[in-house]
Amino acid sequence: MTDRRTFMRGALGVGVAGAVLAGAPSGRATATPAPVADPVVAFHGAHQAGITTPQQRNATLVAFDVLAADRRELTGLVRTLTERARFLTSGGTPPEVGIGAPPTDSGVLGPTVPADGLTVTVGVGASLFDGRYGLADRKPAGLTPMRDFPNDHLDEARCHGDLSLQLCADNRDTVSHALRDIAKHTRGGMQVRWRIDGFVSPPRPSGTPRNLMGFKDGTSNLDVSDSALMDQLVWLPEGGSYQVIRIIRILAEFWDRVSILEQENMIGRRRDTGAPLDGDHELDVPNFAADPVGTSIPLTSHIRRANPRVPQTDGSRILRRPYNYDLGVDSVGDLDMGLVFVCYQRDLAAQFEAVQTRLADEPLVDYIQPVGGGYFLVLPGVRDVDDYFGQTLVG
Amino acid sequence: MTRPAWPSAARRALLAAIVLLPLAGCTSDPAPDASPSTAEVAPPAAESVMGIARSVCGTSWTGHGGDRTFLVKNTDTVTTDVELVDPGNGAVYAEVESLAPGTTRSLRVRLGHGAYALRCLPEGVNMLTGPTVRITDGPQDGTPAVLPVDDQDLTGAVGRYRKGVTAGLAVLSDDVAVLRRALHHGDRADARTAWLTAHLGYERLGAAYGTFDEFADRIDGLPDSLPGGVHDKDFSGFYRIEYGLWHGESPSSLAPVGDRLASDVAKLRHDFPEQRTDPMDLPLRAHEILEDTLQSQLTAAADQGSGTGLATAEANLDGTQAVLDAIAPVMRSRYAGWDQVGVWMGRARRLLKDARRPGGGWTPVASLKTIDRRRLDGTIGALLEELAPIAAIGETRRTS
Ligand code: HEM
Numbered sequence: 001m002t003d004r005r006t007f008m009r010g011a012l013g014v015g016v017a018g019a020v021l022a023g024a025p026s027g028r029a030t031a032t033p034a035p036v037a038d039p040v041v042a043f044h045g046a047h048q049a050g051i052t053t054p055q056q057r058n059a060t061l062v063a064f065d066v067l068a069a070d071r072r073e074l075t076g077l078v079r080t081l082t083e084r085a086r087f088l089t090s091g092g093t094p095p096e097v098g099i100g101a102p103p104t105d106s107g108v109l110g111p112t113v114p115a116d117g118l119t120v121t122v123g124v125g126a127s128l129f130d131g132r133y134g135l136a137d138r139k140p141a142g143l144t145p146m147r148d149f150p151n152d153h154l155d156e157a158r159c160h161g162d163l164s165l166q167l168c169a170d171n172r173d174t175v176s177h178a179l180r181d182i183a184k185h186t187r188g189g190m191q192v193r194w195r196i197d198g199f200v201s202p203p204r205p206s207g208t209p210r211n212l213m214g215f216k217d218g219t220s221n222l223d224v225s226d227s228a229l230m231d232q233l234v235w236l237p238e239g240g241s242y243q244v245i246r247i248i249r250i251l252a253e254f255w256d257r258v259s260i261l262e263q264e265n266m267i268g269r270r271r272d273t274g275a276p277l278d279g280d281h282e283l284d285v286p287n288f289a290a291d292p293v294g295t296s297i298p299l300t301s302h303i304r305r306a307n308p309r310v311p312q313t314d315g316s317r318i319l320r321r322p323y324n325y326d327l328g329v330d331s332v333g334d335l336d337m338g339l340v341f342v343c344y345q346r347d348l349a350a351q352f353e354a355v356q357t358r359l360a361d362e363p364l365v366d367y368i369q370p371v372g373g374g375y376f377l378v379l380p381g382v383r384d385v386d387d388y389f390g391q392t393l394v395g
Numbered sequence: 396m397t398r399p400a401w402p403s404a405a406r407r408a409l410l411a412a413i414v415l416l417p418l419a420g421c422t423s424d425p426a427p428d429a430s431p432s433t434a435e436v437a438p439p440a441a442e443s444v445m446g447i448a449r450s451v452c453g454t455s456w457t458g459h460g461g462d463r464t465f466l467v468k469n470t471d472t473v474t475t476d477v478e479l480v481d482p483g484n485g486a487v488y489a490e491v492e493s494l495a496p497g498t499t500r501s502l503r504v505r506l507g508h509g510a511y512a513l514r515c516l517p518e519g520v521n522m523l524t525g526p527t528v529r530i531t532d533g534p535q536d537g538t539p540a541v542l543p544v545d546d547q548d549l550t551g552a553v554g555r556y557r558k559g560v561t562a563g564l565a566v567l568s569d570d571v572a573v574l575r576r577a578l579h580h581g582d583r584a585d586a587r588t589a590w591l592t593a594h595l596g597y598e599r600l601g602a603a604y605g606t607f608d609e610f611a612d613r614i615d616g617l618p619d620s621l622p623g624g625v626h627d628k629d630f631s632g633f634y635r636i637e638y639g640l641w642h643g644e645s646p647s648s649l650a651p652v653g654d655r656l657a658s659d660v661a662k663l664r665h666d667f668p669e670q671r672t673d674p675m676d677l678p679l680r681a682h683e684i685l686e687d688t689l690q691s692q693l694t695a696a697a698d699q700g701s702g703t704g705l706a707t708a709e710a711n712l713d714g715t716q717a718v719l720d721a722i723a724p725v726m727r728s729r730y731a732g733w734d735q736v737g738v739w740m741g742r743a744r745r746l747l748k749d750a751r752r753p754g755g756g757w758t759p760v761a762s763l764k765t766i767d768r769r770r771l772d773g774t775i776g777a778l779l780e781e782l783a784p785i786a787a788i789g790e791t792r793r794t795s
Pocket of ligand 1: 214215216218221249269307318338355
């Protein structure tokens with residue numbers, strides 16, 4: 001955890017210790033039981049957490065339809081969302097409601113809720129800017145509904161949404177607790193439209209974690225510590241970013257019947273080490289210029305199409321933050337697994353769509369099927385205790 | 396949980412032996428931060444253990460506002476309830492129920508400005524109240540106190556509710572008679588109309604989770620739990636008739652099921668005056684009727700072919716309203732969210748009305764537009780969140 005937004009908090013032994021909170025004076029810290037490290041990712045800031053902060057092991061991506069009756073209720077909804085996110089990402093003891101109501105918290109994480117590195121990232125979809133809330137004239141020009149690309153197999157029930165929520169944490173129960181809490185507190189204001197859960201594998205055996213095709217995924221990505229690069233390719237001037245979610249099924253059985261040579265040529269990297277096919281080590285940089293006809297790395301390979309590494313395509317680079325998913329079985333008994341492809345950028349058309357267009361008809365398409373997802377505008381960060389998600393938008 | 400307030404003579408002899416140790420104190424903490432946002436995320440300070448005299452409930456605790464955890468130990472041989480109350484009116488801030496002898500449990504509360512006292516209610520013994528502690532520092536508002544509800548408070552509500560059910564049962568038995576005749580007569584359209592009227596009459600009674608005992612299963616049982624499903628010989632009642640009328644069975648072949656239904660309804664009507672209504676059931680039912688609607692009707696799981704789940708949902712709203720009307724005098728002053736219940740009831744009602752077909756028919760749940768269905772589910776969900784506290788407040792407690 002090297003990101004400066006992330007720090008360890010002395011958390012609780014038996015519910016008796018104090019905690020040092022983001023921005024709070026440290027007067028309440030007590031020494032009693034040996035504190036267990038509880039990672040906290042700061043909630044307040046110019047940007048929302050969950051984009052350039054270190055990727056946690058577990059995630060849930062959820063799209064909602066907003067039910068709020070009018071603009072005033074919509075404002076109430078985003079305020080509630082802010083309060084819940086602030087509490088859940090900081091951790092703490094839920095308030096005691098007394099005898100007049102069921103407990104406010106599910107208790108899934110124990111009597112004191114740990115932060116557990118939770119991040120709550122909120123985005124809004126183009127459909128929120130229709131006539132319902134008088135927001136049509138505030139719709140950001142770059143926010144469009146997700147396109148149906150060649151080779152897509154989109155299921156309408158798993159596409160789009162008024163609002164997106166990306167919940168990530170180190171442990172599965174924390175993510176599940178957060179969703180349950182937010183759904184309870186926003187009941188009637190929004191309703192789940194679709195949901196997909198994902199995980200990041202541990203390094204096998206080292207380096208970048210692997211996806212369910214068996215390949216290291218994330219080797220070549222934008223450097224999040226380069227803030228100039230983030231301002232250039234990820235952050236909008238107001239502090240937000242465009243989010244793409246694509247639920248992409250991997251036809252695992254079919255893929256497993258493909259020779260290793262063919263697999264590696266489709267990706268453009270070695271499966272075992274993750275090295276580009278013209279290199280020895282995972283972090284070797286592919287040299288496409290030295291291989292103009294694709295002798296070692298085929299011209300149609302995924303990495304070559306996705307990032308040709310020429311000046312003209314530099315501006316289309318994206319920040320990928322994907323998760324693996326493993327959902328069960330389909331009607332013929334094949335495994336339903338794949339990749340929750342998530343990426344962030346300043347410009348949907350010039351970045352994600354440009355990359356996706358270059359990938360059209362790549363050989364890999366026979367083994368993957370995009371089935372759902374959406375485009376969302378991640379709102380600017382919540383700056384302080386008086387601010388709330390989308391204040392400048394709905395306020 | 397209610398317990399007899401008075402024990403047998405032998406039990407009463409134990410009275411003097413009760414030693415209750417509410418172990419309370421305060422930490423070395425200064426008055427906790429009054430700002431709600433930081434106080435809310437800080438874990439409460441646990442109290443250190445303090446001594447206490449025999450037969451005195453909660454002496455020697457000192458007052459600082461904010462999040463507090465009292466450690467309460469029962470050193471006696473009799474189980475006891477412990478409450479933190481406002482000594483002025485007996486309203487309860489927090490409680491530990493059924494504290495067994497020898498056990499220690501924590502009682503968590505946020506103390507706001509006001510008066511507090513511990514109250515001990517040992518089983519079979521009169522309650523005793525400890526000294527009053529006044530809190531003047533820390534946050535202004537703490538955990539809200541609620542005036543406890545006892546069986547007596549709900550007596551009027553039970554009477555009003557039973558009167559409504561009795562009238563409803565009379566209507567039901569007339570409507571079932573019409574249905575029965577229609578089945579014998581053999582006209583499908585008439586039978587379907589009569590079935591819907593009678594079924595809604597039953598659903599309006601707000602039967603859920605154990606109301607009407609075994610009659611509920613006979614009259615309105617679903618086939619799911621039967622080994623043979625819809626073809627099980629024990630599948631009977633409204634849903635059996637619905638299944639037949641919407642699956643091509645001739646109405647007259649269903650006449651025996653109608654006869655049995657009529658006789659079950661007659662028996663229920665006959666028995667109802669003797670059936671006891673637990674006062675606590677009413678506040679519980681405030682949310683349980685619609686929990687069942689969400690699970691069985693809005694999922695279409697209960698639909699046997701008529702596609703009238705939304706009509707049932709509307710009848711269940713009526714049933715819920717009847718419960719709310721009955722308990723209103725007890726709840727209105729105790730539940731801050733009472734008006735919100737009305738707001739969401741109104742919304743749910745409007746959505747169901749909008750879902751009605753112009754001719755008066757009903758749209759099957761599964762044929763609703765996705766967004767309309769989601770809106771209905773979300774609205775009933777929100778209503779349920781507002782109704783849930785009623786059950787907690789209405790859990791009857793001893794008041795002497
Ligand atoms: C199931 C679907 C996908 C799989 C299994 C997959 C797999 C991979 C793998 C194994 C790599 C090489 C390792 C790395 O550099 O991270 C890679 C790189 C990459 N992929 Fe994908 N990918 C998928 C979908 C997509 C999509 C939808 C896009 C964007 C439209 C995309 C864009 C990229 C980019 C930009 C790179 C980095 C290329 C570079 O800079 O060298 N991928 N992907």
